[in-house]
Every structure is written in structure tokens, then in C-alpha cells.
Amino acid sequence: MARIKDVAKRAGVSVASVSRVLAGQPGVGAETRERILTTIREMEYRPDLAARRLRSRRTDILGLIVSDIRNPFFTDVSRAVEDVAYQRGLRVMYCNADEDPAKETLYLEMMRDENVSGVILSPTQSLLERFRSQDFSFPIVLVDRALPDTQADAVVVDNADSTERMVRHMIETGRRRILFLYGEASATGCERYEGYAAAMRAAGLEVQAQGLAPTGEGALDITRAVLASSPRPEAIVCSNGPILLGLIDAIREAGLRVPQDLAISGFDDPFWARLVQPAVTAVAQPTYEMGRAAIELLLSRIANPGQEFRRVVLPGELVVRESSARA
Amino acid sequence: MARIKDVAKRAGVSVASVSRVLAGQPGVGAETRERILTTIREMEYRPDLAARRLRSRRTDILGLIVSDIRNPFFTDVSRAVEDVAYQRGLRVMYCNADEDPAKETLYLEMMRDENVSGVILSPTQSLLERFRSQDFSFPIVLVDRALPDTQADAVVVDNADSTERMVRHMIETGRRRILFLYGEASATGCERYEGYAAAMRAAGLEVQAQGLAPTGEGALDITRAVLASSPRPEAIVCSNGPILLGLIDAIREAGLRVPQDLAISGFDDPFWARLVQPAVTAVAQPTYEMGRAAIELLLSRIANPGQEFRRVVLPGELVVRESSARA
DNA sequence: CTGTTAGCGCTTTCAC
């Protein structure tokens, strides 16, 4: 393996000049620069990243900490982050915190050990409640989750507004008794609840919401009970994919027809929403765009640490399908 | 930030002793070791990884190169790799090659630049055809894709056998004209074809297969044509998820009933297979196990570079659902 | 059992 020293010797210059050329710095004559470049190519020289990182005290590595990469939402976000990062010569390190604050802390410490240039984080509720950017030695951009008053760079979707649009759509198609099923332990769930409540209030309808623990199993039990209750809701709106899934299973068990007996819709348009029959109405999140915005925000902060915190709010898109067609 | 030097000074020892304690090496008295450990904790000392990597010439970073992390198969594999890696103090760097040999080469070069300890790779067909482990400066484990004679560590599924079981199941439920739709440009697609052909031949039935380009759109066109042909097949077996998807769309367009008019099944049991109606029969791959096996294989080779190549073949599981019920 | 010391390969002053 060729070293910078070898390149310098062969090109008849000092290592300093080679280093300058490598960094694209001025202070090297055009002729010398050409010669060095040629030599680098001839010797297939590749700088040693460990040495460079030790000396320069920067890694150009970004961290990405999400709850679970198997969640398609985060898969898309991560894909965007990676695309941009690699394009700019940055590396990405991935971590799954599984909504576990202890694991999250562990990975955050790992990020410090790695001396990463920055981190994109989808925080647990627990961290979010006491989150302060200045507690960390590296810049952090929050993605998907942020409290209204969180002091940090963040990229979120317009949870309240888009849910409000979705509920309004349900009202417009003739539903009155509209139940909202949501994850009450999550910031996004609560924001979506606000949107639901606003739409109901504006229409003079009764708010009828049911908070759930964020487990897939619980959703099935609760929806079973809800479907058996009387009068049965005319529509059920879910705040996330797992809840929607539980609802669909319960509906099939009960032998109900959608949208005749009951209209349904969800948030975070999953791939299968268009495949089930009837296809499900949902708010699609601009996942790739969110990842893209997150890394742009992070790079911008890295370049300019002193700047004000910025919050990017991206619009969810209501995708109307058969599950909410006029009965 | 505390340095090893500071720890040594404060504990009244040399940096060598601190380094030994850090590495868990012998040659330090129990008492001294305790004192050093305490000091480390007090000062919240964390070794500088860049320095360590430069000096020790090893990074304990693994590379993971797949076609697209948005493919649930690879998402699961990656999750397993990460779980094991972090558990053992290794880092993972993720890359999406998008089935593009140029991009794949780029990332492989990046891995060399990073001086990774090893790589888990799902190679493009193009690389696979000329793959030689010795062309790389780091150990590589192939996952999902390997030719019969590829000289490399690899983890694959029993493509031919499990497809054969699936086709046999179609025969047992009374189908005779069974069409096989497969990606002919992929190693896995071809292996699955062999399994299909074996099952048909064994039953004295006519092999009737159609190779497709690996694009989702093409599948829809071809299946449209197939469904319109006469006599129409009694069953269609697909070699992968995208093809199955195209088939389902075409069936709905044509207004055919499954399984009465036509039985269908797929490979690589996607999450939505149980959600569509009727639910689709498919071969489920042990994705998490494959990732786990891949990293175990990699770690084993890193520990013992000279050992023989090993190939782990994991069984696919036939999940029978309504789409192949007796007509 | 413990300490001294020579680098790992690079960037970055500082001189010239």
C-alpha cells in the first residue's frame, strides 16, 4: 500500500505538497500539482482515513439513530440520508434503538466515541421530553418527532393539519360518528389527535378518541371491542400503521363490509394500503423528502454551528381510496 | 476531553499500563488495574478510536452492501447484521448498490479505503459471474446470491428445493398447467427455475416457464398476455415479489377469481401476502437468520483467515394460504 | 509487573 511519503518521493516533492493537492488547497504550482496528481494515479495512492481523522479531528461520519429500520418509514428516510451522504463523501452509521431509551443512550455515546460529525435522530418519547441540543458534543437533527417547544433542528410532517384534512374528508363523505384510534404515548400520535379533534369540533361533532399503547397486539383487542359496541362508529381513523393493521384484522373477523358498514383510514401510507381490498385511504408522508431535508439541515448546521434552530414541516398527502368512499 | 496520558498521570502509572487495562491484557497487577479502572471512570475517559485504528491497523468496522435497503428482504438481513455487530462492539457501514455494478465497485473501493474488517455483500449478477474472494483486501461473505461454483463464504436459501416443494404443492392440489414466471437475469431466479422444472418433470408435466427482465413494469405486461392466452394456466408460480405484484394487478384487471379460476404463489413471502385477499401462498425466507449466519461466517473468517470456504444453505418455508386452495 | 519510546500516516504551522 502506497503512503503519502512514497508519493512525495516519487514525485520529487514534500509530503506537504501532496497533502495540499489532496485537500485541494492553494499554494502549489500548477505544474507541480499536475505531476503530483499523475503520480497519485500511477501509484493508485489512497489516503489513510484513520490517519487523516486522527490528525484533522474530524471524521465526516454521520450517525442515524431510528427505532427500527424494518419500519418502512425509516427505511425510506435512511435511504435518502445515505444517498445524499455518499454523494458528498460522507459515511453513515446506522443504529436501531427499538424505542428503548437505554439503547438510545448507548448509541448516542457510541456516536460520541466515534466522534461523528453529526447525528440524525428519531428520539424516544423519553429523550424527547428532556431533549437539549447542547447536551451533545455533536450537532443533532431530529426527524419525525419533535415537541412544539423543542429547541433543536427538526424535520417533521404537518401531523395535525394532515389529520384534520383526513377527518374532514370523512365528514364530507357523510360520516358523523368518527372514532380516532391513536398512540397516546407518542408525540406524533398526540399531534394527530389534535388535528382530529379540531376537525370534529369545527363540524360540531363529538370527539370520540381512544388512546392505545404502542403495541400491535393491543390494537386488535381494542378494535374488537369498539366494533362490537353500539352504536358502532361510522368511520374509524387510525394514527399509525400498526393500529390500522389491527383494525383491518378485527373488521375481517367481525365480517364487516368497508366502506358500507364502516369507513376506515390510516396515517403513514404503507405499501400494502393499495393492495388490501378495499384499498385504504391514508395520509402519505414524504419520507424520502424528510430524510433529504434532515441531512441538508444537518450539513448546514455543521457548516454553520452558530445558526438559529430551524424546523422543516413537510406536508402529508391525503390519498383517497375506496375504504372511505361514500357509503 | 481526557486523554490516555491524563489518565496515566492521575493514576500515577504509565500510558502502557492504561492501554493494557483497556485492552484487557495481562501484565498489570490487580491493585494497579483497579486504580486505573477507577480513574478511567472518574475522568470519564473514552479512548480515541481514530488513534487506536491508526495505530492498530484495524477498524472493527463491517461493510454491508446490498441492492436496496427498501427491499424488506435486505432490511431484515441488515437488522440481524447490526444486532450482532453492535453486540460485539463492531460498527456497520451500509451501502445501496441499486443493482448497479459501477456503484457496487465504488462502494467496494470505499470499503477498502475505510480499511473495514470485512464485508457482507449481495453481489450484482455481473460481479457474481467473475467473483473471486482473493481480488479483495478484506474478507467477504456473499449473502442471498452465489453461483454453484463460486469460491467464497456464502449464505443462501435452498432456492431449488423450496421452489420444488411449492410447485409440488400446486400439483397436489390438482393443478396441471403450471406456469413459472421468473427473473432470468438473476442467479436466484435461475435456481428457482430449476426447482420448478424438476417438480414438473417428476410429475410428467410440461415445463412452461417465462423469463422476465427484472423490472416491475414488465411483469404486468407479460402477465396480462399470459392471462389472455388459451388455454389459460391453472396456476402461476412467481420467482419473486415484484413479479407476484404484477400478476396480482393483472388478475384484478382481468376480473379472475383466485383460487377458483387460477391458483397463484410467490417466493420471498412479503408482509402483504397475508393481507391481500385471498392471502397468497409463498416460500418465506429466513431473512433474519440469513443475516445472522452471514455475520457469524464473516467473524469466523476474520478470526481464521485461512479456513476453507463455507456455504450455509438455509431452508425456505412453504406458507400455504388460500391462493392455492383446492379449486 | 511496569515504564519508555518509537512510530502508525497524515495535516498543518512555520520557515524559507
Added chain:
DNA sequence: GTGAAAGCGCTAACAG
């Protein structure tokens, strides 16, 4: 415009 030299923080060989 160019080079010499001083480290970045650590590990490991060697000496005691």
C-alpha cells in the same frame, strides 16, 4: 511556492 518538522492519541516492542 515549497519543505521541514511537530504532533494528533494510541499500541506494542523493548528494557528494566
